[in-house]
Amino acid sequence: MKRKTRDNQRKKVYQLHHSQWDGLIPEAFKPMSLDKCQRLIDVCYYRMTGEAAHSERGKLSPMGFYPVYSGPPLVTDGRRRRRAGYCSGTHRIKLPKWSRNGETVIHEVAHSLVSGKYASHGPEFMKVMIRLLSFVCQISEAELRAKAKEHKVKSRASFPIKTWRVSKSLLAEFRKPETDSKVTNDTERIWKEHGVIRPITIENVRKYIFND
Numbered sequence: 001m002k003r004k005t006r007d008n009q010r011k012k013v014y015q016l017h018h019s020q021w022d023g024l025i026p027e028a029f030k031p032m033s034l035d036k037c038q039r040l041i042d043v044c045y046y047r048m049t050g051e052a053a054h055s056e057r058g059k060l061s062p063m064g065f066y067p068v069y070s071g072p073p074l075v076t077d078g079r080r081r082r083r084a085g086y087c088s089g090t091h092r093i094k095l096p097k098w099s100r101n102g103e104t105v106i107h108e109v110a111h112s113l114v115s116g117k118y119a120s121h122g123p124e125f126m127k128v129m130i131r132l133l134s135f136v137c138q139i140s141e142a143e144l145r146a147k148a149k150e151h152k153v154k155s156r157a158s159f160p161i162k163t164w165r166v167s168k169s170l171l172a173e174f175r176k177p178e179t180d181s182k183v184t185n186d187t188e189r190i191w192k193e194h195g196v197i198r199p200i201t202i203e204n205v206r207k208y209i210f211n212d
C-alpha cells in the first residue's frame with residue numbers, strides 16, 4: 001500500500017511567503033483587484049495547460065458539486081475566510097481581500113495544477129510555483145530556487161513541466177500597479193448579483209492571452 005504523502009514543507013512555504021521572498025519579487029505582493037486576480041489565474045493556467053477559460057465556467061453540475069467545464073479555476077471573493085484556498089471539488093480559488101496579490105494567486109494556481117499524489121506544498125508544487133513566478137515576474141528560476149533554498153524550501157528540478165506560449169505584452173499588465181480608474185471589480189458585482197461569476201468571456205480571454 002502506498003504511504004500517504006506528508007506535507008512536510010507547508011510551514012516553510014508559508015514562512016517564505018511571509019518574508020515576501022526577501023523583497024526579490026516586489027510586484028508579486030502588490031494588491032490586485034479580483035478581476036485582475038482572475039486574469040492572472042487564466043494566464044497562468046493557460047501557460048501550464050494550454051486551456052483557456054470557457055464562457056460557461058463556474059457552473060456546477062445540477063446535482064453535484066463538481067464543475068461542468070474544465071479550464072482555469074474560477075475566482076470567488078472568499079469572504080468570511082481566513083486565508084486563500086483552492087477547492088478541487090468545485091475547481092474554484094477563494095481569495096479574501098487581503099490575499100489578492102500575484103504570489104498568493106500563483107500559489108493557489110499551483111495547487112490546482114499539481115496532482116494530489118504529491119505533497120500539497122512539496123518540491124513538485126514548488127517547481128510549478130517557481131516556474132509561474134519566473135514567468136510572471138520575469139526573473140530566472142535559478143534566482144527563485146536559490147531564495148527558496150535559503151528558506152529551506154525544496155523545489156524538484158527534474159519534475160517535468162510543459163509550457164505554452166503567452167504574449168509578453170500581457171505580462172506587462174502585472175508589472176505595473178492598477179490605477180483606481182482601471183479597477184472595475186466587475187467580478188465582485190456579478191458574484192453578488194448572480195452567485196456565479198462569468199465576466200471572462202472567450203473574447204476577453206483571447207484578448208488577454210493572445211493580445212488580439
Ligand SMILES: [Zn+2]
Nearest residue numbers: 107111120121
Ligand atoms: Zn497552499
